[in-house]
Amino acid sequence: MVLEKVIGEEERMNAKPAVKKAGFRAVLLDNIRSAWNVGSILRSADGFGFDHVYLCGITPSPEQDAVTKTSLGAEDTIPWSLHKDAVKLVAGLKKEGWRIIALEEGKGAKEIDKRSKTRFEKSVLILGSEVTGVDPDLLALCDEMVSIPMRGQKRSLNVAIAFSVAAFALENS
Secondary structure, X not given: OOOHHHHOOOOOEEOOOOOOOOOEEEEEEXXXXXXXXXXXXXXHHHHOOOOEEEEEOOOOOOOOXXXXXXXXXXXXXXXXXXXXXXXXXXXXXXXXOXXXXXXXXXXXXXXXXXXXXXXXXXXXXXEOEOOOEOOHHHHOOOOEEEEOOOOOOOOOOOHHHHHHHHHHHXXXX
16 A cells, blocks of 8 residues: 555545556645535545545544535545644655645745646645644645635635645646
8 A cells, every 4th residue: 555654543544546647646634624625625636536635633534424425425436544643644745755735825835827837756735724724834844835826805715615726726737
């Protein structure tokens, strides 16, 4: 299994084999409160061809009905795992050569459509709490921080919508 050393501490996981293709892309959800958003992200991650979903902190798992209601079976088609400590997980991924990308607004963030168009063999996209954003300790481990350009008064999108926009943009970069 990929990353056996890093994911060895998960509480529970779905280890369905991913479709083989160039590269390995994962999404890490840290302290996402809404089970419906998690289900939506699982479904979108599968649709965009992601290889794994890491569920960290208080993020609900597919063991909750609200997650499976919105994922529409994606919990059975995309590998996922639960982790208590996202910082420990990301530190391990980084040691294994993963490119760590945070979807976050703020100083140092590049608009996602203006980032370098470089593909990486292994990359993980981090999404943080709907209220507080990506944990600063995770941001410190990131190789890159990207944001979605916002034109209106609101400066953020729903986390599930933001993931889909970012997944599409990264796929086409």
